[in-house]
Amino acid sequence: MYYLLLAFCYSFSILPFPVLYFISDILYVLVYHVFGYRKKVVLANLRQAFPEKTDQEIRLLAKKYYRNLTDMMVETIKLLTMSKKQLQKRFICDLSVLHELYAKGKSCQLHLGHNFNWEWANLFCMQGVNFPFLVVYMPLSSKPADRMFRHFREKFGSTLIPANDMANSMKPWMEKQYLIALVADQNPGNPRSCLWFPFLNKMTPFYKGPEMAAKRNNIPVVFVDIRKVKRGYYKAQLTLRFEEPQNEPPGKITEAFVQYLEKNIHEQPEVWVWSHRRWKHEYPG
Numbered sequence: 001m002y003y004l005l006l007a008f009c010y011s012f013s014i015l016p017f018p019v020l021y022f023i024s025d026i027l028y029v030l031v032y033h034v035f036g037y038r039k040k041v042v043l044a045n046l047r048q049a050f051p052e053k054t055d056q057e058i059r060l061l062a063k064k065y066y067r068n069l070t071d072m073m074v075e076t077i078k079l080l081t082m083s084k085k086q087l088q089k090r091f092i093c094d095l096s097v098l099h100e101l102y103a104k105g106k107s108c109q110l111h112l113g114h115n116f117n118w119e120w121a122n123l124f125c126m127q128g129v130n131f132p133f134l135v136v137y138m139p140l141s142s143k144p145a146d147r148m149f150r151h152f153r154e155k156f157g158s159t160l161i162p163a164n165d166m167a168n169s170m171k172p173w174m175e176k177q178y179l180i181a182l183v184a185d186q187n188p189g190n191p192r193s194c195l196w197f198p199f200l201n202k203m204t205p206f207y208k209g210p211e212m213a214a215k216r217n218n219i220p221v222v223f224v225d226i227r228k229v230k231r232g233y234y235k236a237q238l239t240l241r242f243e244e245p246q247n248e249p250p251g252k253i254t255e256a257f258v259q260y261l262e263k264n265i266h267e268q269p270e271v272w273v274w275s276h277r278r279w280k281h282e283y284p285g
Contacts, residue, residue, distance in 0.1 A: 002144040013080040017232055020074040027070040038275040045274045049200035064270035072116045079119060079152050084127055091124045093236040098129050101220055107178050109214050112224035113185040113261045114273035121226055121236055122181055126158045131179035133158045182210045184257055191281035195251055197258045203283035211253040214245040221245055221253055225264045228271050
């Protein structure tokens with residue numbers, strides 16, 4: 001099954017971008033208008049986040065989101081045959097802050113949200129730094145699909161760290177310099193062991209693991225903001241937010257990221273993943 005899936009994706013990936021985006025347009029019609037994939041969840045999330053918008057504005061924003069979602073699908077598959085030169089042309093980011101931290105002998109945490117296109121961001125960052133690049137990911141339940149996504153993400157040499165076995169997977173790296181990417185807006189499974197903050201007009205749980213690891217090992221924290229410039233072109237900005245995390249009070253790093261992410265979502269809401277059930281848990285008080 002894996003090799004059949006790989007062969008299909010490779011044959012799809014060799015298509016030029018204009019053809020891929022034509023396919024994305026078709027997928028948009030199917031996903032939004034025909035099947036209505038998680039449309040109720042998306043509309044409910046958008047209404048929660050933007051109560052000041054009219055129903056017409058919410059539906060227009062939902063359509064923009066679904067167009068970006070289907071673009072993300074074809075762009076991810078394109079990575080199979082996309083050259084480094086193509087990626088560097090279509091994804092721009094100044095990595096100087098990472099070079100400075102590497103020169104100081106420090107490791108680094110990247111905190112980012114589910115903003116399109118994080119798959120391109122991971123691979124762009126990997127090929128531009130001297131650090132060993134670690135990416136925390138959640139293994140998929142389908143073994144062929146999981147193996148396929150590992151193939152995508154390891155194409156340029158990044159190392160995948162499974163989120164469900166992070167403690168053991170990180171042991172070989174504890175005495176080394178490394179750069180680790182953490183998608184820090186995941187919905188926690190156990191809300192009682194998390195940190196809660198106001199986020200898009202609702203109390204929301206966030207994992208405290210990234211902050212705890214940064215403070216425990218005094219690893220500098222860099223926030224990442226990804227913007228879609230136009231179709232097929234992205235620009236990311238890196239901000240060194242905490243160079244000495246051990247000096248920060250509990251919760252400060254997570255709270256700063258939550259505020260940073262919310263600001264970025266308000267500025268370009270159509271590129272954040274709204275089809276996740278981000279508010280499954282109620283604030284316990």
